[in-house]
Amino acid sequence: MLNADVSAADDHPPPPQAEAQLADLKRFASAGRGYWGRVADCDWQDWRWQLKHRITRLEQLERLLPTLTPEERAGTVLANHKLAMAITPYFFNLIDPADERCPIRRQVIPRLEETHVADWELADPCGEDSHSPVPGLVHRYPDRVLFLVTDRCAAYCRYCTRSRLVSNASGYDFHPQFDRQIEYIARTPAVRDVLLSGGDPLLFSDEKLEDLLSRLRAIPHVEFLRIGSRIPVFLPQRITPELCAMLRQFHPLFLSIHSNHPRELTTEVRDALSRLADAGIPLGNQAVLLRHVNDDLTVMKAHLQKLLLCRVRPYYIYQCDLIAGSAHLRASVRRGLELMNGLRGHTTGYAVPTYVIDAPGGGGKVPVSPEYVLSRNRDRVVIRNYEGKIFEYPEADDGTPLFRAPARIEEPELA
Ligand code: SF4
Numbered sequence: 001m002l003n004a005d006v007s008a009a010d011d012h013p014p015p016p017q018a019e020a021q022l023a024d025l026k027r028f029a030s031a032g033r034g035y036w037g038r039v040a041d042c043d044w045q046d047w048r049w050q051l052k053h054r055i056t057r058l059e060q061l062e063r064l065l066p067t068l069t070p071e072e073r074a075g076t077v078l079a080n081h082k083l084a085m086a087i088t089p090y091f092f093n094l095i096d097p098a099d100e101r102c103p104i105r106r107q108v109i110p111r112l113e114e115t116h117v118a119d120w121e122l123a124d125p126c127g128e129d130s131h132s133p134v135p136g137l138v139h140r141y142p143d144r145v146l147f148l149v150t151d152r153c154a155a156y157c158r159y160c161t162r163s164r165l166v167s168n169a170s171g172y173d174f175h176p177q178f179d180r181q182i183e184y185i186a187r188t189p190a191v192r193d194v195l196l197s198g199g200d201p202l203l204f205s206d207e208k209l210e211d212l213l214s215r216l217r218a219i220p221h222v223e224f225l226r227i228g229s230r231i232p233v234f235l236p237q238r239i240t241p242e243l244c245a246m247l248r249q250f251h252p253l254f255l256s257i258h259s260n261h262p263r264e265l266t267t268e269v270r271d272a273l274s275r276l277a278d279a280g281i282p283l284g285n286q287a288v289l290l291r292h293v294n295d296d297l298t299v300m301k302a303h304l305q306k307l308l309l310c311r312v313r314p315y316y317i318y319q320c321d322l323i324a325g326s327a328h329l330r331a332s333v334r335r336g337l338e339l340m341n342g343l344r345g346h347t348t349g350y351a352v353p354t355y356v357i358d359a360p361g362g363g364g365k366v367p368v369s370p371e372y373v374l375s376r377n378r379d380r381v382v383i384r385n386y387e388g389k390i391f392e393y394p395e396a397d398d399g400t401p402l403f404r405a406p407a408r409i410e411e412p413e414l415a
Helices: 016-026 047-052 058-064 070-079 103-108 178-186 206-217 241-250 267-278 297-309 333-343
Strands: 144-148 193-197 224-228 253-257 283-289 313-319 354-359 364-367 373-376 380-384 390-394
Touching (some): 144 178, 206 241, 241 253, 241 267, 283 333
Parallel strands (some): 224 253
Antiparallel strands (some): 354 364
16 A cells, blocks of 8 residues: 555646746856956966865955855854865855855855764764775775775865865874775775775876876776766866866776756856766766755756756765764755655656665665555565556566475474
8 A cells, every 4th residue: 555655746747836946947057257257267267276266264255255144154263173164266156145045055155053963973974984994995895995085175065974084174184095095906806996086086187197097097907997076066177178188098987076956057067067078988976965955856856957968967866974063954864755756757767866875884875765666475566656656567487485484394392
């Protein structure tokens, strides 16, 4: 039988205002120049100029964002002891100064709530440090490793899973040791897949990144290289033709971007992603489910459909990890399941990512999904579709017995 949640599948067409909002959110617009209208075009397009002019101090923020709230002001003062604040001028222009709940603002401007730490929140919520055979390398799954290259990013996300180490504000003192990391991979034939992350690997110069990728490609059993980067979204100027030409030498090389809201997908980002896709790099997106950012079905759908327009396949939606001080940004799993229920069947399958919880303490990614298999036995599977309609599928006969007899039947002891 269906329960009430399952039968709540949306079988009515969306109201016209939701359709209009969807179309509006999917429109591509430039981030513009905002406060930096007088900066020479060659500087604005220069990724190093963008990095040099990041907003990192309270005085800058107060000047650029007169609507700064007391909670944001207090959070910014305290950020340098937890996770530093940094925002590229390009990305800052996406903030709506008139909206205190702006979804872009919530992701990058610190808030006082970050200092409220619940008992179940953790500095290392995914247990990465306990799966680290050498500094900077996480080997949790059998055939792949996470290779942390740096503790720096172009901008800092307030919900970062690695906030213990990125930006080095809390004194973690992260020192990757490339020689030891590469040596571990070379002597571990089970590792066929290496994911470069951090911090953001695309902060490296082309030369430094090329050197690292060359060393990894020289290991015969490494089949597959991946880069995880938020730079195409925070700093699309970094995706230069030279970078793309360098990366294409290392195929198969995949790149996972990180975007959470359709407004992050500007014309600048779309063009940068096109350059990567034209270099033959398969693109995926990893989003984090965040309260008042993307926990709304129309926003989520617009984001996922817009990613496809940018030639990016939505890959994962992560339930926000139990990061210390992140409760104000965490949406419930209940909400996440409702959203998934509103996506599957209601939009292109390519637009529907896998919703996962990274099991606290280091259990790895666990996919979570609304129930589609209602029951199953030897003869049949009972399933429901996206409209809540129920169907039976006769099970193939593979010799499975109706009841598996125990190997040995214990005789009960008689009194
Ligand atoms: S870009 Fe990634 S690593 Fe850097 S702060 Fe954001 S989530 Fe963390």
